[in-house]
Amino acid sequence: MAYIEVRNVSKDFKRRNAEGKDSTIHVLDDISFEVEKGEFVCLLGFSGCGKSTLLNMLAGFEKPTKGTVSIDGEEVKKPSAKYITIFQHYGLLPWRNVKKNIELGLENKNISREEREQAAQKYLELVGLKGLEQQFPSQLSGGQQQRVAIARGLAVNPEILFMDEPFGALDPITRNKLQGDLLTIVKEQKKTVIFVTHDIEEAVYLADRVFVMQANPGKIQKIYEVKIQRPRDRNSNGFSMYRAAVYNKLFSIKEANIEYMI
Ligand SMILES: Nc1ncnc2c1ncn2[C@@H]1O[C@H](COP(=O)(O)OP(=O)(O)OP(=O)(O)O)[C@@H](O)[C@H]1O
Ligand SMILES: [Mg+2]
Known part of the structure; x- marks a missing residue:
């Protein structure tokens, strides 16, 4: 199989067409x-x-x-x-900084705050965002925002990534x-x-x-x-x-x- x-x-x-049918x-x-x-x-x-x-x-x-x-x-x-899905529009939360955005998917998992922060840091570095931990999405370029979205997806360790024109x-x-x-x-x-x-x-x-x-x-x-x-x-x-x-x-x-x- x-x-x-x-x-x-x-x-x-x-x-529904223009005539309402x-x-x-x-x-x-x-x-x-x-x-x-x-x-x-x-x-x-x-x-x-x-x-x-x-x-x-x-x-x-x-x-x-x-x-x-x-x-x-x-x-x-x-x-x-x-499985996680990454969309074309990054779907970041504007009021959270880079690190907190990456931690998002880990928050309802049963892990300690320390583990969560370590995981976020690991994926943040993996996608090349070290140093930008404290920035907010509005302070990032499109490419950087997309990296945050990818890191956030990877941080939950999914088996499959579904990506729609990311x-x-x-x-x-x-x-x-x-x-x-x-x-x-x-x-x-x-x-x-x-x-x-x-x-x-x-x-x-x-x-x-x-x-x-x-x-x-x-x-x-x-x-x-x-x-x-x-x-x-x-x-x-x-x-x-x-x-x-x-x-x-x-x-x-x-x-x-x-x-x-x-
Ligand atoms: N919820 C919906 N209700 C009605 N029609 C829909 C719905 N979702 C998609 N469609 C229609 O289904 C067709 C395929 O849409 P879809 O979004 O899957 O295309 P796509 O290949 O992803 O296009 P694009 O490259 O523009 O994103 C389109 O004609 C669209 O209008
Ligand atoms: Mg589409």
Whole structure:
């Protein structure tokens, strides 16, 4: 049995149109896949194809209309403390400093204040925020705020990180740096990551497998196993090849040669 199993999952939403009539939209259609423990999977697709909806079902925030999601042999019915979700907007509490924000998830755990502070300090340093312990979110750059969100997620020692375009609001330089740092951390700690993005390069850089989605209704069109050694060189031929293959798939450009080359 695979670690994460998605079996024939469909999702419909009710929607009210401009005339006030309700209709049903079929957002995800009969999706099935498996993810092994320790894998890094990217869900890639155009805006509106259902990436967040799929992620939210994996994380237990939404229920499938049909089909099942199970993790570690148990059907997902609600969010679990074993998995954390990191969103595009960091969700930091503005009235708490960096250290107190990272401690947040540890406060309802049965651990002493000292242990909590030690854990917060450890993850704060891991994401490169040493020295900024006492700063408040408004005093940090976007990249630093995202690091706080990642540290807060990691501090509760989750088995899985669900990440929904976590670097979407960052400039390319900060984004590249954080991608590298995230990989180092999750590979070292053997976390499983499901990462939503609409950035092809980000997906090819990060993922063990890239799931290319199509829209209306959302489906997984193709799964690419990225067989490039890590750390990956964005300027290498292999990287360009994958980037082109995924690009062509996403934009339905038929150029068979590339598919044979990767
Ligand atoms: N609660 C909801 N009620 C009604 N429709 C919804 C709801 N949530 C999402 N949708 C619709 O489902 C579709 C998929 O939305 P979703 O947020 O999963 O897309 P996405 O791929 O994450 O897009 P983006 O890249 O813009 O974040 C969209 O058409 C959206 O309008
Ligand atoms: Mg989304």
